[in-house]
Amino acid sequence: MDFQVVPIVTAGCNAYLVKGRRVALVDTLVPRAFGRIVKVLNENGLSVGDVEYVLITHGHFDHVGNAARIKELSGAVVVAGAADVPVIEGSEPVPPMSDLSAVGRLLGKLPDSWTRWYQKSDPVPVDRKVRGGDSIDELGLEVVGLPGHTPGGVAFYDREGRRAFIGDLVSCLFGRCGMPTLSASRSLEEIRASQELLAGLGLDTAYPGHGRTIGPDASRVIGEFVRGRKSRA
Numbered sequence: 001m002d003f004q005v006v007p008i009v010t011a012g013c014n015a016y017l018v019k020g021r022r023v024a025l026v027d028t029l030v031p032r033a034f035g036r037i038v039k040v041l042n043e044n045g046l047s048v049g050d051v052e053y054v055l056i057t058h059g060h061f062d063h064v065g066n067a068a069r070i071k072e073l074s075g076a077v078v079v080a081g082a083a084d085v086p087v088i089e090g091s092e093p094v095p096p097m098s099d100l101s102a103v104g105r106l107l108g109k110l111p112d113s114w115t116r117w118y119q120k121s122d123p124v125p126v127d128r129k130v131r132g133g134d135s136i137d138e139l140g141l142e143v144v145g146l147p148g149h150t151p152g153g154v155a156f157y158d159r160e161g162r163r164a165f166i167g168d169l170v171s172c173l174f175g176r177c178g179m180p181t182l183s184a185s186r187s188l189e190e191i192r193a194s195q196e197l198l199a200g201l202g203l204d205t206a207y208p209g210h211g212r213t214i215g216p217d218a219s220r221v222i223g224e225f226v227r228g229r230k231s232r233a
């Protein structure tokens with residue numbers, strides 16, 4: 001399906017405006033970046049009320065941060081991976097920091113209340129709980145399950161356009177592919193498997209949650225990163 005992708009970039013994190021026959025946001029940044037989303041919408045002749053879909057790649061606060069506010073103002077349909085829904089809707093607490101990295105182990109020693117405070121975002125009801133293999137026909141996007149960083153992480157994949165919104169499975173800080181933040185990730189094996197899946201999708205362009213857009217030939221670039229990691233391991 002024909003649509004334009006406009007990155008909404010902040011120092012820490014990216015969201016994306018999907019502008020075609022329908023208007024969607026992929027991820028919503030942290031709450032204090034709400035003005036940035038409004039600005040990009042306005043620059044594209046839109047307002048928050050025009051947003052019809054909010055697609056959440058995974059249940060972290062820097063991706064969910066403004067979803068509740070945007071849904072309240074626009075009535076947008078919120079879509080997220082089923083396994084992340086309890087955290088996004090606030091029925092389950094934010095998980096403790098992980099022990100996959102030294103930083104996570106250190107932060108994990110702090111009281112749970114700290115993790116919850118730091119990673120807090122307003123809960124938002126999820127209208128469509130999706131899994132890998134599902135599709136969002138109105139937007140011409142397929143759902144690819146990418147567990148590992150969070151259990152219910154997903155990519156939103158435009159097969160025809162060979163492009164996908166990949167959340168945090170691969171970041172692109174300083175122009176190089178990198179791992180997701182391990183202090184807030186669940187499983188290294190699943191991360192690797194999900195990265196290999198992205199490498200096999202034949203993507204030309206990949207839109208990450210952090211850093212620059214990956215492309216052209218994004219799947220090849222991601223594949224080289226995955227193989228480089230393997231050979232170092």
Ligand SMILES: [Zn+2]
Nearest residue numbers: 058060149168
């Ligand atoms: Zn994340």
